[in-house]
Amino acid sequence: MAKLEFEHLLSPLRLAGAARGSLLQLKHRVVMAPLTRTRNDPLTYAPRHINALYYTQRTSDGGLIITEATAVSASAEGYLRAPGMYTEAHIDGWRLVTDAVHAKGGFVFSQLFHAGRVSHSHLLPEGVSPVAPSPVRAEGNAHTKLGKFPFEEPRALDSKEMEEIVKDFALAATRAVKEAGFDGIELHAGNGYLLQEFLAKKTNLRTDRYGGSIQNRAKFLLEVVDACVAAIGAERVAIKLQQGATFSDLVEPEDDSLAQLAYLGPQLQSRNLAYVCMSSLNYDPYYKFLGLEKPNFETDVFQYFRKHYQGTLMVNGGLSPQAAERYLEEGTADLACFGVLFIANANLVALLAAGKEMNLGGWDTKIWYGPQDPADDEKGYTDWPFVDPNNANAK
Ligand SMILES: Cc1cc2nc3c(=O)[nH]c(=O)nc-3n(C[C@H](O)[C@H](O)[C@H](O)COP(=O)(O)O)c2cc1C
Numbered sequence: 001m002a003k004l005e006f007e008h009l010l011s012p013l014r015l016a017g018a019a020r021g022s023l024l025q026l027k028h029r030v031v032m033a034p035l036t037r038t039r040n041d042p043l044t045y046a047p048r049h050i051n052a053l054y055y056t057q058r059t060s061d062g063g064l065i066i067t068e069a070t071a072v073s074a075s076a077e078g079y080l081r082a083p084g085m086y087t088e089a090h091i092d093g094w095r096l097v098t099d100a101v102h103a104k105g106g107f108v109f110s111q112l113f114h115a116g117r118v119s120h121s122h123l124l125p126e127g128v129s130p131v132a133p134s135p136v137r138a139e140g141n142a143h144t145k146l147g148k149f150p151f152e153e154p155r156a157l158d159s160k161e162m163e164e165i166v167k168d169f170a171l172a173a174t175r176a177v178k179e180a181g182f183d184g185i186e187l188h189a190g191n192g193y194l195l196q197e198f199l200a201k202k203t204n205l206r207t208d209r210y211g212g213s214i215q216n217r218a219k220f221l222l223e224v225v226d227a228c229v230a231a232i233g234a235e236r237v238a239i240k241l242q243q244g245a246t247f248s249d250l251v252e253p254e255d256d257s258l259a260q261l262a263y264l265g266p267q268l269q270s271r272n273l274a275y276v277c278m279s280s281l282n283y284d285p286y287y288k289f290l291g292l293e294k295p296n297f298e299t300d301v302f303q304y305f306r307k308h309y310q311g312t313l314m315v316n317g318g319l320s321p322q323a324a325e326r327y328l329e330e331g332t333a334d335l336a337c338f339g340v341l342f343i344a345n346a347n348l349v350a351l352l353a354a355g356k357e358m359n360l361g362g363w364d365t366k367i368w369y370g371p372q373d374p375a376d377d378e379k380g381y382t383d384w385p386f387v388d389p390n391n392a393n394a395k
Pocket residue numbers: 033034035036037068069111188190191240279281316317318319337338339340341368369
């Protein structure tokens with residue numbers, strides 16, 4: 001097979017904020033995307049040795065990993081066995097992960113989130129129910145210890161509660177970096193969770209200063225960004241924006257999402273964050289899995305967003321390494337992150353460098369989330385055969 005060329009993907013990059021002393025001198029631009037795999041401790045939801053092993057397998061020298069969506073508080077949870085960043089057990093568990101990634105020369109950011117309306121009382125502490133900008137229920141089901149239940153109508157947050165959530169994000173960011181050993185954090189503003197619920201017209205019906213215009217709907221998100229920047233420094237804060245995802249019953253019309261990105265781009269650029277990840281889920285297999293119709297948006301959202309944001313830009317969503325290479329080469333993006341490809345190709349970077357073919361086994365959606373029996377956690381998680389990139393017989 002002819003050797004594949006990924007000159008741009010495999011070239012080094014210093015993340016934004018480096019001028020102020022950031023340690024993040026990446027040796028290449030192939031990033032592992034955050035992937036919820038629901039295989040954390042069944043009781044505490046803290047990462048364990050098996051989770052550290054999974055991330056270590058996917059660590060490359062000088063490469064960046066973004067860990068799975070992690071709840072900023074007990075009230076922010078949305079999934080069984082998805083981790084948090086708010087107990088000592090979580091911090092100790094994450095230490096296992098960050099120490100192991102650093103020992104192999106990698107960098108690691110924690111993706112922080114609040115599930116908002118995409119949760120259920122059975123997943124939350126006693127007496128707590130899902131919250132959102134407005135009482136707009138999501139179609140679909142929550143998977144809880146007591147079984148599958150339709151999402152509940154969320155309660156609209158008041159401004160005092162919103163202040164508390166901003167503080168929860170800042171505290172989780174602080175703990176992630178100062179106690180758990182992460183190099184930075186990525187705020188999750190996609191997949192229909194709380195931050196995106198504020199951005200979207202469909203879920204934000206507020207009439208106060210957090211609702212209505214694009215600027216108002218972006219206010220809560222920017223308050224969270226600013227609080228995290230104040231807590232740990234802009235060079236350690238990143239954000240994932242998303243367009244075209246129908247995950248969690250939240251797809252925004254293309255014109256509104258583009259207008260919003262045009263506003264958010266300069267706002268985020270002026271804050272000089274580590275990076276912005278622009279993710280688009282406008283591709284087929286994901287929709288097949290979700291059993292939903294794909295929104296066929298017309299504008300290339302990566303090229304569009306680049307016009308409005310000249311800071312460090314990561315692109316994501318159904319990208320082949322070849323497509324990502326083209327976006328880097330044309331100057332649209334500085335980094336690319338890959339999700340499904342990293343599931344079955346732990347040493348993705350070495351395989352790309354050697355021009356080896358990818359294992360597409362990660363598209364077996366049955367292994368995406370944790371098995372019924374935690375004893376089977378390693379299946380489809382840490383048990384993928386390792387392809388030696390130096391072995392001439394390996395495909
Ligand atoms: C099993 C699975 C879990 C995911 N979990 C998260 C998550 O925790 N946070 C997030 O931002 N995106 C999550 N995503 C989306 C991925 O980060 C990524 O945006 C998406 O898979 C598209 O990139 P890809 O085509 O390279 O996989 C998940 C995707 C998959 C397949």
